[in-house]
Amino acid sequence: MEYMIRGKKLVTVSKLDTIKDGAMVIKGGKIAAVGQWSELKxxxxxxxxxxxxxxxxxxxxIDCHTHLLEFAPTSLYPVTAETHFLAGKAILFQALSSGITALGEQICGHPQCDFSIDxxxxxxxxxxxxISFAATSISIGFEQLAHFTSVTQSKSVSQLELTDLKVVQEIAEESDYPGExxxxNATPANFTEEQVPRAGQIIYSFEELKQIADTYxxxxxxxxxxxxxxxxxEMALDAGIDVLHHAQGINDELAEKAAKLGVHIIATPIGGTHLLPNSPEEILSLMENNIPVSISTDAYLPPHPDASWLPFNDRSLKGPDTLMAIARPAMKLLHDYGYDENVLLAMITANPAKLLRKDKKFGRLEAGLDADFLVAEGVPGLEITENSDIKKVYFKGKEVINRVRK
Incomplete structure (x- = not known):
C-alpha cells in the first residue's frame, strides 16, 4: 500500500522540525519520505x-506508564477471569481513539488476577x-503493607522475598523496558488516603536497592x-536506578545530579505517589536541567485534590484519554518560556519511544520509521486536548481511527 499524505503542517519531532505545507510518503507501513508538498508531489x-x-x-x-490491562479492568468493570481481557481491549481501544498507538504497560501482580505476563x-x-511490558514488583501502603510481583502473580509475598535476587532476576528477564x-516507596495506588496510611514508606535499604540495580x-x-x-x-540515584517514575518532590540539587547521570524521568501530573504530583513548574525545572522527560497518565488514577493545574472537577478515575489534557499545563508553560513545539510534543512521543527502546521504530515523522501518525486540528497537548480534535489515527500506515465522515 503506497500513498502520500499532505498536511497544513507536519510537526515531525525530528531534525526536520516543523514543515509547513508538508507531506509524507507511506510505503508498506513505513515512512518513505518527509518534506515539502511542492517537492514530494x-x-x-x-x-x-x-x-x-x-x-x-x-x-x-505514547503513554509510557500505564496499568490498563491488569488493574484497570477490575477498577472499572465487574469483570471475571473470563471477561477480564475483553474489558482490557475496550480500554485499549479508548486509548487508541485518543491518539495513542504505543504503551508502556506495568504488570505488578494482582490479588484478583492470576495471569502471567505472557x-x-x-x-x-x-x-x-x-505495547511494551514492564515486569515489576509492587508494595501497597495499607496498614499492613501488601507486596506482589509479576512472577508470583496473585500470590502475595513478604518484604524479604522482594529482595530475593532469584525473584529479582526473573522479573528483570521478563521486562521489556525500564518501567516501574x-x-x-509504598504506593497509594488508586485507593483513598484513609485506606493507605503507609503510602510513601521506603521499602528498601540502600544496600538492597544497589544489589537489585546491579542485578539488572x-x-x-x-x-x-x-x-x-x-x-x-537520592537513594535511587546513588544505587544506579536508570529511570525515575514520578520523582515527585525532586529538588534542584537532585535534578542536577540526575542530569549528570543521564537519568530519564517520567512525570505523572495527575498523581501516582503520596506526594503532590509533578507540577508544570517542576517539569520546567527538569527540562531546564536537560533531563529527558516523558509525561504519562499512570492510568487509571484519581486526580490529586491539590493539583490545581489539572482540568478536572471530580476525583473519578482518569485514563489514557486524558493524556493531552494533563500534559497541556506543562507544555503551555514551557512554550511560554520559548520551547519549540517539537520539543514539547517529544514529551508524549519521541522521549517515551526512546524510553521504551523503540525510538528506531516510531515516535517521530522520519523516513524509515513506522507510519504511526495523527491527523488533528492542532498540536496535541499544546493546542488541543479534546480527543474529538484528533480526526484520524494511523498505525503502521493503516487508518485505525476515523472521525472524518463524508
Missing part, C-alpha cells in the same frame, strides 16, 4: 494523495498498538523505579 507523481491540508500531522502519542502479551498480540520495576545491569538491562521524595530519589 514532483518526486512521487502518480501516487495516491490523501489531502488533509486543513489539518496538522504529528507522530501518534497471558497479557498473548491477549493483545493482534491489537493495533505497540520496583517501588522504592549484569543482565544488560536498565531499571526503573517508582519513587518520590528527596530521600528516596
Amino acid at each position: 514532483e518526486s512521487f507523481s502518480g501516487i495516491k494523495v490523501l489531502d488533509y491540508s486543513k489539518y496538522i500531522i504529528t507522530p501518534s502519542l 497471558d497479557y502479551r498473548k491477549a493483545v498480540k493482534d491489537f493495533p498498538m505497540d 520495576n520496583i517501588f522504592i 545491569h549484569k543482565l544488560g538491562k536498565k531499571i526503573g523505579a517508582h519513587v518520590a521524595g528527596e530521600k528516596g530519589i
